[in-house]
Amino acid sequence: MFFDSHAHYDDKRFDTDREALLESMQQKKVSYILNAASNTDSSLQGINLAKEYDFVYASVGVHPHDAAEITEETMQVLEEYIKQPKVVAVGEIGLDYYYDYSPRDVQQYWFRRQIQLARDVKKPIIIHMRDATQDTMNIVMEEKAFEVGGVFHCYSGSLEIAKQILQMGMYISIAGPITFKNATKAVEVVKAVPMDRLLIETDAPYLTPAPYRGKRNDSSFIHYTAQKVADIKGISIEEVAKQTMQNTFSLFGIKR
Ligand code: NI
Numbered sequence: 001m002f003f004d005s006h007a008h009y010d011d012k013r014f015d016t017d018r019e020a021l022l023e024s025m026q027q028k029k030v031s032y033i034l035n036a037a038s039n040t041d042s043s044l045q046g047i048n049l050a051k052e053y054d055f056v057y058a059s060v061g062v063h064p065h066d067a068a069e070i071t072e073e074t075m076q077v078l079e080e081y082i083k084q085p086k087v088v089a090v091g092e093i094g095l096d097y098y099y100d101y102s103p104r105d106v107q108q109y110w111f112r113r114q115i116q117l118a119r120d121v122k123k124p125i126i127i128h129m130r131d132a133t134q135d136t137m138n139i140v141m142e143e144k145a146f147e148v149g150g151v152f153h154c155y156s157g158s159l160e161i162a163k164q165i166l167q168m169g170m171y172i173s174i175a176g177p178i179t180f181k182n183a184t185k186a187v188e189v190v191k192a193v194p195m196d197r198l199l200i201e202t203d204a205p206y207l208t209p210a211p212y213r214g215k216r217n218d219s220s221f222i223h224y225t226a227q228k229v230a231d232i233k234g235i236s237i238e239e240v241a242k243q244t245m246q247n248t249f250s251l252f253g254i255k256r
Helices: 019-021 039-053 064-067 072-081 104-121 134-140 159-167 185-192 219-233 236-252
Strands: 002-007 030-035 056-060 087-096 125-130 150-152 171-174 198-200
Touching: 002 171, 002 198, 002 219, 002 236, 030 039, 030 219, 030 236, 039 072, 039 087, 064 087, 064 104, 072 104, 087 104, 087 134, 104 125, 104 134, 125 134, 134 159, 159 171, 159 185, 159 198, 185 219, 198 219, 198 236, 219 236
Parallel strands: 002 030, 030 056, 056 087, 087 125, 125 150, 150 171, 171 198
Antiparallel strands: none
16 A cells, blocks of 8 residues: 655646546555645645545645745745645745746745745645756755755655755655656665655656556556565565655654
């Protein structure tokens, strides 16, 4: 049984079959799902999914893509949302210089502010980092995000940066791209990161693993990622499922 530590069931690509899909998850060996927010609307939808489904948890936050739309009012909304039941983290937050949908200085400012919110409520953060390694790492250190902990989601960085993340006591989350043929750097990272610091995720509906690359992703595909991690580590998929579930509980302070 798996914990999908990062998925987006608020996404409109699930509008046609969201309920049926979520209700089928237990049979598909997915015990728990964390719905990761992208903006205030999706934060609220995540809160509502967590209310409706016992096995769903939520994070609240605004993705760097939407940073240009954040105002002080947005922060007040997030301050309310973070207090809701089963909201276990602030995220996903961070920096994305690949798309640059929001100006970089604006992304940085609201990344810092959302880390400060997480610190105020003592909840961990879910970090999105794309083509922005050094600025992300600097902000995480300067804002002392490691004091509340967090995870670098869908980690695609170097082994060297992975080691710095581990030194800060934070987690690394592995998603579908680990199953792609060209995933050599990510394989090296998985090899080196101790099992007690790894999470697994789908990032559904995105990042569908092989052999379904290109199709809509959902949490039932997580076993492809888990199997790949098991192969790299030379352990069973059951061991990967068990250890990553414990890690996810522990990072997000979930008691079951
Ligand atoms: Ni995501």
